[in-house]
Amino acid sequence: MEALNNPLFGLTISFLAYEIGKYLFKKTNFPLFNPLLVGAALVIGFLYYFSIPLEYYSKGGDIIEFFLIPGTVLLAVPLYKQLNLLKKYYVAILVGGLVGSLTTITSTIILSKLLGLDKILLVSFIPKSITTPIGIEVSKSLGGIPPITIFSIVLTGICGNIFAVGICKMFKVRHPVAKGVAIGISSHAGGTTKAMEMGEVEGAMSALSIVIAGVITLILSAIIKNFIGLI
Numbered sequence: 001m002e003a004l005n006n007p008l009f010g011l012t013i014s015f016l017a018y019e020i021g022k023y024l025f026k027k028t029n030f031p032l033f034n035p036l037l038v039g040a041a042l043v044i045g046f047l048y049y050f051s052i053p054l055e056y057y058s059k060g061g062d063i064i065e066f067f068l069i070p071g072t073v074l075l076a077v078p079l080y081k082q083l084n085l086l087k088k089y090y091v092a093i094l095v096g097g098l099v100g101s102l103t104t105i106t107s108t109i110i111l112s113k114l115l116g117l118d119k120i121l122l123v124s125f126i127p128k129s130i131t132t133p134i135g136i137e138v139s140k141s142l143g144g145i146p147p148i149t150i151f152s153i154v155l156t157g158i159c160g161n162i163f164a165v166g167i168c169k170m171f172k173v174r175h176p177v178a179k180g181v182a183i184g185i186s187s188h189a190g191g192t193t194k195a196m197e198m199g200e201v202e203g204a205m206s207a208l209s210i211v212i213a214g215v216i217t218l219i220l221s222a223i224i225k226n227f228i229g230l231i
Contacts, residue, residue, distance in 0.1 A: 004052060010060020017042035031162040036190065040154065082204035089177050093205065096178070097212035100185030104129045104213075105220060120145060126224070127217060128152035131188045134214040138221045157190015164194045180205025185213045 021038030024030075047057055086093065105126055112122040124144035127135035132153050139149035164183045173179055176199055183191040184206030192210060196203030 004056040005059065007060040007063055010057045011063060012060070013043055013046060013057070014039070014061060014064060017046075034158055034162050036154070036161070037158045082201055085177060085201060085204070086208065093177070093181055093208065094212065096181040097185055097209055098216055100182065100209075101129075101213050101216040101220065104186065105217070105224070121148065123224075124148040125152050126221070128156045129186055129188060130214045130217045131210050134218065138217060141221055142225055153188065154190070157187050160187020160191025161194045164191050165198065176201035177205050180207075181209045184209025188213065 017039040018035055020042060021033065021035030024033045024038055025035055043057070046052070047054065108125050108128065109122065112125060117125075120143065123142040124139055124146075125148070126142060126144070127138040127149055130138070130153070132150060135149050135153050136146045138144075139146050160183060164179075164187065168174075168179050168182070173182060179198060180195050180202040183195045183202070188210050192203060192206040195206035
């Protein structure tokens with residue numbers, strides 16, 4: 001039990017699970033074997049099967065969470081390399097970010113109402129398309145449940161990573177800036193990793209869109225907060 005109480009326990013099983021996910025994905029190239037999805041499933045299954053309390057895992061898992069913010073900041077590097085494109089398309093990027101954020105929030109509210117979800121679950125899902133550190137704060141400000149928000153953010157990122165390429169092809173989105181903005185706005189860092197595989201421009205625009213989506217959602221959440229009683 002002493003070994004489980006060590007932060008290295010959570011770190012070790014997280015890295016091992018992720019590496020197994022990477023290996024499976026490389027061997028099969030099957031979208032559902034996304035390393036994040038496989039890793040999360042393995043960690044959950046391991047903790048459940050051996051009846052290990054979440055508190056033991058969190059000692060190491062929280063360390064990984066701590067590095068989410070500086071990890072997100074590093075996405076500014078490819079953006080810096082594409083400053084000329086940012087200056088050229090800044091109007092389209094900002095408008096795309098605003099429309100995308102509004103669409104995400106509106107669709108979440110409509111679907112939650114159609115499915116009859118409780119209000120507390122509804123507001124927990126609203127920040128699902130923005131990066132985790134900002135999403136947690138938005139969830140708290142709206143009276144949501146942060147762990148559910150984190151789950152929805154991770155799931156959204158995984159879906160973006162898996163389906164981004166197919167959806168761009170389906171809707172014939174060919175411009176690299178448009179691809180990057182669409183992926184970053186809808187699926188934050190999880191989708192951005194796929195955007196970076198698609199190309200440097202796509203990755204840079206997706207990284208920028210994470211910031212835009214976060215800022216816009218923060219602003220909109222302040223407005224939504226005043227109308228929560230009507231939702």
